[in-house]
Amino acid sequence: MIKITFDIDGVIIDTVTYITKLLRNRGYEIDRVKEYKINLVGISKEENDRIVNAVVVEEAICEYKCVFPYPDALIYLPKIAEVLGHIDFITARR
Numbered sequence: 651m652i653k654i655t656f657d658i659d660g661v662i663i664d665t666v667t668y669i670t671k672l673l674r675n676r677g678y679e680i681d682r683v684k685e686y687k688i689n690l691v692g693i694s695k696e697e698n699d700r701i702v703n704a705v706v707v708e709e710a711i712c713e714y715k716c717v718f719p720y721p722d723a724l725i726y727l728p729k730i731a732e733v734l735g736h737i738d739f740i741t742a743r744r
Contacts, residue, residue, distance in 0.1 A: 655738040668717045672705050
């Protein structure tokens, strides 16, 4: 039996768009987003990580009703599940 597991954040669900929106709403300017790493303008790396992690933990986790799957995930996940019979999902969120 083949077993397949997908990560949720950034693979199945577009969490980056929502998190960057929350940061902008708090007045932060986004320098860049690369490989799921969000860099804020004029902020040290340590402070950047603290702010982004706080937004993820405090707001994004509680508001998953505001994040949506990538359109391709809605198309292909059911097809994969039909063939394999089962899909597992993982996330680093607590």
